[in-house]
Amino acid sequence: MWLTEKFGLSVPVVGAPMANVSGGRLVAAISVAGGLGMLGAGSAVTADWIRTEGSIAAASGKPYGIGLMAWSVRERPEHLEAVLELKPALVSLSFGDYTPYVEPLQKAGIVVATQAGTVADAREAVDAGVDVIVARGAEAGGHGRNAVATLPLLQAILELTELPVLAGGGISGPRGVAAVLAAGAAGAWIGTAFLTCQEALTSEPVRRRVIAADETDTVYGTVFDAASRAGWPDEFGGRALRNAYFDTWQGREDELKTDDAGHTDYVEGTRAADPARASIYAGQGVGSLTGQPTAAEVLDGFATYRTYLQAALSDGAK
Structure with a gap:
């Protein structure tokens, strides 16, 4: 092989x-x-x-x-x-x-x-x-x-x-x-x-959320990229665990790219390793x-x- x-x-x-x-x-x-x-x-x-x-x-x-x-x-x-x-x-x-x-x-x-x-x-x-x-x-x-x-x-x-x-x-x-x-x-x-x-x-709060997830808990999109402003091309979205932040901004990605409050919320959530606001990238095998x-x-x-x-x-x- x-x-x-x-x-x-x-x-x-x-x-x-x-x-x-x-x-x-x-x-x-x-x-x-x-x-x-x-x-x-x-x-x-x-x-x-x-x-x-x-x-x-x-x-x-x-x-x-x-x-x-x-x-x-x-x-x-x-x-x-x-x-x-x-x-x-x-x-x-x-x-x-x-x-x-x-x-x-x-x-x-x-x-x-x-x-x-x-x-x-x-x-x-x-x-x-x-x-x-x-x-x-x-x-x-x-x-x-x-x-x-x-x-x-x-x-x-x-x-x-x-x-x-x-x-x-x-x-x-x-x-x-x-x-x-x-x-x-x-x-x-x-x-x-x-x-x-x-x-x-991986931080401890993220570990706990990942372990609790099942195979239906992932979503695909560009919400987290719009929030992070890291520079990811829209052509490539990401699969991550669904959370409240994603649900709030899904369908409003263009708005999020220039929404400073939304960006700050994401950054703070990431620093705090808050599973409700941070991106936790995982595939469908997470279950x-x-x-x-x-x-x-x-x-x-x-x-x-x-x-x-x-x-x-x-x-x-x-």
Whole structure:
């Protein structure tokens, strides 16, 4: 399998890069446990933050990755410079025009991935010369498209290209990993399952809200981006837990972009980690989270995917 062979993994799982969740400690824990951890470098962090957290991730001696947003790198080129200094094994660049950054990263010996939410996205990725495509379905938490579910998207992209394809969105346990591997994916791209890990940056109030959520509690939209004014293109909304703030402003996103009181309320809610006002990005697999495991425990669970693959291959034969 491409993913495990390329990076020397024992479990074909990439810990998706999540801003404010996957810092160096979680990244290292995922990589040490046999997956590939990825640092979530949000637009608001400094280049020094990337260097510091990347060094923590690298200290494990295991391969790791870093996720960047193309629209943010355009405004903060120092983010890319910090990544090139660190030389992680994998860099994911998505959401915006990432084409200028593919060659410099590859020349540094870094594997380049991008997240695709449609077949058209995947065609652009092939043309841009990336090394691996992430088929990111609408079920996934965080930012991306809400256009196509994971399974139809994965199948279509696999038909399109010979490049390795990872599947992301709604993969909450070993059954999901087995399903996408059986379909032909090179591995699973998983974020939500790591949200409440002990090594994650997730605050305690957010952890409690995530654990209490079920699979119907997520919503998709641009409310939180309008509130944050971080610079996210409207083309890419985000899937997060529904809360009072979202319900108040849904359908009024353009108004919110210039409403200072609404912006302040969101910022204060984020600082206070108030689940009623802050954005808590999570995918539809959130209902499977019931506690605060270590990353190693999560990876151990995913590693049992072989049981389900073998059962499917046996076709019930004894």
